[in-house]
Amino acid sequence: EAGVVQSPRYKIIEKKQPVAFWCNPISGHNTLYWYLQNLGQGPELLIRYENEEAVDDSQLPKDRFSAERLKGVDSTLKIQPAELGDSAVYLCASSSGGSYNEQFFGPGTRLTVL
């Protein structure tokens, strides 16, 4: 079974440019998460989807970040415009739901903003 797929793996952009990250969760997983991982830190939740509904986006900086999960499968996370402080690893995870259920993580996208 394929794991969580993310692309691109690496992205280098100049500040003020837009950037988008794509995630394909494990087949059948209704719950999808986007996490932000700064260097030397643990991941922090940005947004959680149940199917196509964003049920927790309280940590998403909505002035520049947006996300969508059309049709309840793939998801895209966008930053516009990017700032220097956005340099980090963006992780996507999926699960079959529930507080106890394992979240499966993708390899992440490492963003560098110059």
Next chain:
Amino acid sequence: GNSVTQMEGPVTLSEEAFLTINCTYTATGYPSLFWYVQYPGEGLQLLLKATKADDKGSNKGFEATYRKETTSFHLEKGSVQVSDSAVYFCALSAGGTSYGKLTFGQGTILTVHP
């Protein structure tokens, strides 16, 4: 709010040494507790979990016991191998408004030398 505190790293050990990585947490209610591992160049993987007090999670020779009285979930392994070199994250998942969200510690880098 919920939080997880891990022992400062990095931790450097010789092969076959005993490993302990301390983890304590603060949470409302009765969270589930997890240890995730991140091998170089790979995504986060669930190592073990415990969902209620006094549960012991175990996998690949690693163990951790959910201690409600000390709010701890320390990771142990009796004899580490070079292949255990990775970053280890303690995490919790609580209910209420944090349902489904993983709160991570800052991670502990483990390096095992032959």
